[in-house]
Amino acid sequence: MLSDKKTVSFKTFGCKLNQYDTDFLIQSFEDAGYETRVAGPSDIVVINTCAVTSRSAAKCRQAIRAAARSGAKVLVTGCYAQVAYEEIASIPGVIGVTGVVNRSGLVDVAERALSDGAKVVDVKPHGEEAVFEETPVRKPSLTRAFLKIQEGCNDYCTYCIVPYARGPSRSRPLEDILLEARELVERGYKEIILTGTHLGLYGKDFARDICGHSDACAGHGFSLADVIHSLTQIDGLLRLRISSLEPHDVTPDLIDCFRYPEVCHHIHLPLQSGSDRILKSMGRRYDVATFLEIVKDVRKVAPDIGMAADIIVGFPGEKDSDFEDTLNVMRTAGFSRVHVFQYSPRPGTPASRFSAKVPEREKEKRSKEAISLGRKLSLEFHERLLGRRIEVLVEEDKTRDGLLQGVTRNYVKVWFEGPEELQGQIIEVLPQEARYDGLIATCSNRAVCGCDYSN
Numbered sequence: 001m002l003s004d005k006k007t008v009s010f011k012t013f014g015c016k017l018n019q020y021d022t023d024f025l026i027q028s029f030e031d032a033g034y035e036t037r038v039a040g041p042s043d044i045v046v047i048n049t050c051a052v053t054s055r056s057a058a059k060c061r062q063a064i065r066a067a068a069r070s071g072a073k074v075l076v077t078g079c080y081a082q083v084a085y086e087e088i089a090s091i092p093g094v095i096g097v098t099g100v101v102n103r104s105g106l107v108d109v110a111e112r113a114l115s116d117g118a119k120v121v122d123v124k125p126h127g128e129e130a131v132f133e134e135t136p137v138r139k140p141s142l143t144r145a146f147l148k149i150q151e152g153c154n155d156y157c158t159y160c161i162v163p164y165a166r167g168p169s170r171s172r173p174l175e176d177i178l179l180e181a182r183e184l185v186e187r188g189y190k191e192i193i194l195t196g197t198h199l200g201l202y203g204k205d206f207a208r209d210i211c212g213h214s215d216a217c218a219g220h221g222f223s224l225a226d227v228i229h230s231l232t233q234i235d236g237l238l239r240l241r242i243s244s245l246e247p248h249d250v251t252p253d254l255i256d257c258f259r260y261p262e263v264c265h266h267i268h269l270p271l272q273s274g275s276d277r278i279l280k281s282m283g284r285r286y287d288v289a290t291f292l293e294i295v296k297d298v299r300k301v302a303p304d305i306g307m308a309a310d311i312i313v314g315f316p317g318e319k320d321s322d323f324e325d326t327l328n329v330m331r332t333a334g335f336s337r338v339h340v341f342q343y344s345p346r347p348g349t350p351a352s353r354f355s356a357k358v359p360e361r362e363k364e365k366r367s368k369e370a371i372s373l374g375r376k377l378s379l380e381f382h383e384r385l386l387g388r389r390i391e392v393l394v395e396e397d398k399t400r401d402g403l404l405q406g407v408t409r410n411y412v413k414v415w416f417e418g419p420e421e422l423q424g425q426i427i428e429v430l431p432q433e434a435r436y437d438g439l440i441a442t443c444s445n446r447a448v449c450g451c452d453y454s455n
Contacts, residue, residue: 006114007035009042011067013060014050016195016243018078020146022048025077025106032107044110045072049080049088051161054344057084061091068093075110077103079165083348085123099123100151100166126152126167143395143424144241144407145189149177149227150196155246157272158283158354159315161346162197169201174227181231190393190426191239191264192231199224199242200249225253232260238426239393239409244268248285250294258302265302266336266411269294270310274329275322278315282351288329295333306336306381306410311370314343314363316354323366330373336381336410338374342367375436382412382434390414392429392441394422413438 008029012022025046026036034044045067049060060080067074068091075096076088082099089097095113098106101124113120152169153162184192196202203222231240241264245254250269257263269291273279276287286294298305311326330338342363345352385408392406392414399405403415404422406429415438416429429441 005033005035006044007037007042008044008046009037009039009072010046010048011063012048013056013063014048014052014079016146016193017148017151017197018048018050020148020195021078021100021103022046023146024103028104028107029110032111034107041070042072044075045070046075046077046106049076049078051078051080051083051165051346053341054346056080061088064088064091064094073114075106075113077106079162082123082165083161085121089119089121094119096120097123101126143189143393144191144193145184146195147177147181147184147192148172148195150199150202152201153198154201155198155285156283158281159312159343159346159349159351161349164348166197169198169205171202171205174230177227178230178234181234181237185234185236188424190424191241192237193241193243194224194227194231195243198246198249199244200246200254202227223251223253224249225251225257228254228257228260228263232262237262239264241411242267244270246270246285247291247294250298252297255298255301258298258305264409264411265305266308266409267298267305268308268310271326271329271333272310272312273315273318273322274326275318278318278322281317281354282312282315288325292329292332304410306408306412307333308337308339308411309333309335310339310341311374312341312343313366313370314358316343316351316358317356318343318358318366323369327370327373330370330377334381335374335377336412337378338370340367340370340374379434379436382431382436382439385412385439386431386434389428389430390441391426392416393426394418394424396423414441415439416441416443418443 010022010026012018030036047060047063047067050056057080064074064076073095074093076094077098079100081088081097085097085099088094096109098109105122109120109122149172150169152167154169156163181192202224206222228240231237240262245267247269258265271291272282272284274288279287295307313323390408392408394404394406399415404418405413405415407413414429427443429443431439431441433440
């Protein structure tokens with residue numbers, strides 16, 4: 001470490017996996033003697049980038065240039081850096097670039113660049129024998145923790161750059177997952193969120209190594225369902241949440257996992273389109289009928305489940321009738337939350353070469369309509385919670401107007417008045433008002449929360 005103590009701040013774009021990676025990077029710089037800052041000026045700014053859409057890539061470039069204009073030295077890492085490192089390295093003020101391989105080496109890149117005064121580009125390609133990189137996080141908290149158990153994707157949907165950025169699927173050994181999970185519970189976390197690039201592929205790389213037939217190894221410690229079962233056996237773990245699952249990975253064994261009392265009744269299923277024709281063009285591995293059957297099967301086990309979805313509008317060749325099909329599937333599935341993305345071509349992906357582009361104005365129109373329907377569906381889901389006492393994990397940050405905020409088991413945001421002592425606790429609240437983005441509530445039981453509200 002250099003003799004003068006440097007300050008480092010961090011800016012993260014993209015998914016929850018990126019936030020987990022940033023937490024590890026913060027920890028790595030602190031271990032090396034750097035002072036890390038949440039906000040304010042700093043000597044070094046680390047920008048963890050996202051490449052999932054052209055808009056996210058543009059935001060990353062803007063943030064890099066803004067950090068450089070502030071006078072800071074800029075380090076860039078993450079998915080966008082992995083696939084566009086030459087472009088990023090050419091931006092003035094950037095002193096170092098790394099991708100998503102060997103994240104623990106970013107501190108070394110920083111010190112080499114600062115010592116030598118030369119730009120360091122250390123972006124390694126994904127090899128066929130790629131293995132899971134251990135990046136455990138020790139960030140203190142009392143509420144919710146991400147636990148990364150898998151990285152990479154093998155599906156190569158025609159529109160998606162993620163497999164190129166994150167590389168092939170590789171899984172974390174079960175014993176390492178359980179070790180970190182126990183440590184998180186011992187430090188006071190109430191909820192653990194399983195995260196990965198493509199969670200449903202967990203263990204398939206282990207199985208291939210052992211027998212060459214990944215499906216035959218299911219049930220022998222090599223599936224996501226096995227991981228969930230093992231985690232529910234940890235004393236003191238109150239909540240376990242699954243972040244996102246590809247529809248074709250939702251097996252009967254996984255659906256049965258929602259019977260465990262620790263497993264939160266929430267699932268994120270990337271639908272992408274409600275048109276079979278567009279799904280096939282996207283390279284998705286299911287049709288609409290299969291998707292809706294999965295929704296029905298999940299609800300048989302967990303009727304109150306919150307079900308989120310991703311939707312892409314304006315994919316090449318998408319006609320008005322295809323978009324109407326998507327809206328109809330949204331209504332039929334009754335999603336609790338919908339994330340809408342306008343299609344944007346990503347360099348090097350097959351869809352970027354497709355003809356029959358949808359005009360930008362039409363993409364914008366469809367996006368607004370899908371967002372509006374998504375908000376209507378969210379409101380309807382939240383209204384069904386009115387008048388019912390529900391369990392909320394109170395988070396550590398208050399809202400701007402001083403309200404406490406928490407999240408239900410089916411992933412609904414809740415805001416309510418109460419003392420700060422409730423932060424980090426699981427309490428019971430009574431919803432009073434439904435909004436599309438969550439619920440306004442009061443504490444429903446004095447004995448639980450210590451408030452002055454009556455039942």
